[in-house]
Amino acid sequence: AQSVTQPDIHITVSEGASLELRCNYSYGATPYLFWYVQSPGQGLQLLLKYFSGDTLVQGIKGFEAEFKRSQSSFNLRKPSVHWSDAAEYFCAVGASVTGANNLFFGTGTRLTVIP
């Protein structure tokens, strides 16, 4: 069965510190992987996606994620967090790299950034 696990419900980091948000997936076919962010009052915004090729993908706002097939993981990282990164982050897996049909999302990780 398809599923996504985000083990950390809430993470607090200091501004300027590095960040890693964990994501593990279970998917029966070739996974297409996504990270979305939802800032307060905003819709879900696509940060980055992976479907093939280089396992380290770069996204917007200075984020990157690394696909590790052996660990079924797709962790999101940022070397230096800004206060504006405070938001909720969702990992998702699907059957296509485009559109949004039948994506499986994790439960989300809420990020708090402290001065």
Added chain:
Amino acid sequence: EAGVTQFPSHSVIEKGQTVTLRCDPISGHDNLYWYRRVMGKEIKFLLHFVKESKQDESGMPNNRFLAERTGGTYSTLKVQPAELEDSGVYFCASSQLEGTEAFFGQGTRLTVV
């Protein structure tokens, strides 16, 4: 360019009542998707329209939920009658064609009391 717009942003209704949520996709986007997030849980797929046709409605929870997309433009999601477990945030997304990114709206928070 306007993004995906959802109305209302928040709705509070009593159990047994009817509520209709609306989604205005980005102009020209043929694909429209509905998702739902029940409190504290994952965001779950409900259905996918291509223009006015339901392409995939495998995620619709039961027959109390009715989605329409008349004329292939905006879409409505009606819940009738609403139950307590229907509370959550309902997201809509749209994409132009196969092979393009989908854009999500800000969601409608539905509270059934």
